[in-house]
Amino acid sequence: MQNKKKIPVCLIGAGRIGLSHEFDKKRIKPASHVGMWTLFKQTKLLGICDKKIDNFSLSKKINKKVKYFNNPVKMIKEIKPKIVSIATWKDSHYEMTKICLNLGVKVIVLEKPLANNISQAKKLISLMKRKKAKIIVNHRRRFDDEIIKLRKKIKNGEIGKILQVSSYYVYGLLTTGTHVIDTLRFLLNDIAGEVDKVSGLRNNFKCHHSKDDKNYDAIIIFKNGLKATMQSLNIKNYDIFDFHIFGTKGKLLITGIGRSIFKYKIVNSPEHEGFDELSLNPQRICKSSPRKQFLKLAQNATSCFQNKKIKPLCSAYDSYIDMEVIDKIILSAKNNSVLKKIKLK
Numbered sequence: 226m227q228n229k230k231k232i233p234v235c236l237i238g239a240g241r242i243g244l245s246h247e248f249d250k251k252r253i254k255p256a257s258h259v260g261m262w263t264l265f266k267q268t269k270l271l272g273i274c275d276k277k278i279d280n281f282s283l284s285k286k287i288n289k290k291v292k293y294f295n296n297p298v299k300m301i302k303e304i305k306p307k308i309v310s311i312a313t314w315k316d317s318h319y320e321m322t323k324i325c326l327n328l329g330v331k332v333i334v335l336e337k338p339l340a341n342n343i344s345q346a347k348k349l350i351s352l353m354k355r356k357k358a359k360i361i362v363n364h365r366r367r368f369d370d371e372i373i374k375l376r377k378k379i380k381n382g383e384i385g386k387i388l389q390v391s392s393y394y395v396y397g398l399l400t401t402g403t404h405v406i407d408t409l410r411f412l413l414n415d416i417a418g419e420v421d422k423v424s425g426l427r428n429n430f431k432c433h434h435s436k437d438d439k440n441y442d443a444i445i446i447f448k449n450g451l452k453a454t455m456q457s458l459n460i461k462n463y464d465i466f467d468f469h470i471f472g473t474k475g476k477l478l479i480t481g482i483g484r485s486i487f488k489y490k491i492v493n494s495p496e497h498e499g500f501d502e503l504s505l506n507p508q509r510i511c512k513s514s515p516r517k518q519f520l521k522l523a524q525n526a527t528s529c530f531q532n533k534k535i536k537p538l539c540s541a542y543d544s545y546i547d548m549e550v551i552d553k554i555i556l557s558a559k560n561n562s563v564l565k566k567i568k569l570k
Contacts, residue, residue, distance in 0.1 A: 229485060231269040232527055234262045235306040237321050239273050239280040242363075243312035247287060248484055253515040258310040258334070262289045265523040268308065270305075272300045297321060301328045308526050310334040312408050315399070319345040326356045332530045333360045334522065337403055339544035346545045347570070352538055353541055359529045360541035361522070364407040366483060367539040368521040371511035372408070375477070375486055378510075380415040384472030384488070389417060390453035391469040395460035398436035398551055407539070407547050408468070418448025420550050420567050425558035432459045442451065443554045476503050477510075486511040543563050 236243060236258050245257040255261040262270035273281050281293040294300035301309065301324070309330045311321045319340040325333050326349070339362060340346040353360055366372045379387065394401045404553065410420060418538040424444045432440040440457035447453070456467055468479040476489040487507035494500040521538075527534040546569060553565035 229267070232305045232308060232530060233271040233304060233309065234268045234270050234308045235274070235300055236262065236270065236312065237274045237300075237303055238311060238313035238317075238327075238336075239275040239277075239284055242316075243275075243310070244273075244280055244284055244287075248283075250570060253517060255517070255519045256460045257519075258312050259284050259287055259291075261519040261523050263312065264522065265527070265528045268523065271306065272304045274300045286446060297324055298328065301330065306330065307530055308332045308334065308390065312336045322349055322360065322473050323352065326352050326358055329356070331358050332526050333358065334363065334526050335541075335544075336363050337407075337544055338362075338399065338548055339541055340548070343545075343548055346541075346548055348541045349543060350541050359537055360544075361526055361529065361537040362539045362541060362544040363403060363522060363548075364411075364539045364543070365522070366404065366408045367411055367543075368518040368525065369483065369507055369516050369520065371486060371516060372411070372483070373480075374511070375479070376387055376412050376415065379412060379470070379477070381480060382471070382474075384477055385474030387413065387451060387472050388468060389471045390451070392453060392455050393465050394459050395432070395463075395465055395466045396440075397434040398441045398457075398554065399438040400435065400443065401466070402457065403547050403551060404466070404548050405455050406445070407543065409455075410543070410546065412468075412470075413447060413451065413453070416449070417451040419546070419569070420445055421448045422564045422566055423550055423553045423557060424447040424564050425554035426562050426563045428457045430459070430468070432457055433461045441554050441558055443548070443557075449541065480506065484515055485509065489516065494534075 244257050244259045247260040255264050262268050270291050272292045273295045309325045350419045369426045392405050394405045426442040428440040428442055443455045445453045466482045470477040475491055488510045489503040491501050492504045494502045511566050525538045549567055557565045
């Protein structure tokens with residue numbers, strides 16, 4: 226039986242997530258878009274577009290046959306890729322995605338966020354629908370098999386009714402906080418509905434972040450009234466991406482930047498008669514090593530191209546909702562933490 230012809234792919238942006246993470250010895254491979262499309266058997270990476278030719282030269286260590294471009298329009302017209310990855314700086318996502326859609330690319334794998342603002346996000350979704358294309362946004366926990374399993378466990382009552390959630394992140398609301406918001410929505414949507422209201426707070430302690438992306442804390446309220454807190458810390462102290470999920474029958478903890486998931490059962494208090502506590506000996510309920518999320522992303526992208534009925538695991542609309550939540554958190558914080566309603570269209 227002959228092998229199926231490989232799907233042609235191009236990459237726009239060969240920076241950290243686009244390429245250089247592949248050379249981080251500690252990261253599980255593939256760790257970048259170049260690594261993903263090179264290792265995935267159903268695809269063939271044919272072109273890379275980047276402003277810096279040095280980045281392209283580095284890619285030759287992974288894929289010797291790929292061609293360099295400094296103009297995305299020229300690359301797409303020449304190679305005619307079926308899938309394009311966009312891993313540029315967030316300020317260019319709108320323009321790069323619009324170029325790809327207008328040139329007929331049917332599946333776009335896009336680093337978050339979808340666009341610079343809500344207006345741009347809506348325009349891209351509208352254009353995507355007109356062009357009958359699909360945009361997959363790389364909120365990577367949605368491509369983590371263990372997080373996907375956890376979502377089902379929560380829905381099936383693993384720790385009873387969810388009562389409260391606390392989460393922690395570092396390095397900017399747009400850069401990392403958006404992953405917290407998307408993960409909360411992914412895990413809780415089945416049982417709590419969509420995000421309904423938010424209250425934002427400024428973090429006035431010293432927190433390292435980029436100039437255009439400050440750290441904010443927030444209270445996120447879902448349709449059924451469930452509240453989740455999101456709090457920011459200083460990455461100069463340590464990295465953290467943790468979730469504490471409290472239920473009527475115990476607690477779930479996602480820790481180790483998402484690598485490890487623990488379940489805490491309810492036990493009789495060793496100190497107070499007639500009282501119960503959470504066990505100090507949690508049960509690990511997932512594989513502790515990092516998972517190959519990039520390969521699941523590649524599989525979802527190729528499936529979306531091959532079958533019109535297959536949906537993105539993280540759609541453009543999901544990213545748009547995350548942007549709405551972020552927008553309202555910042556607006557609330559600037560208005561003395563007044564509650565802001567999330568209005569979705």
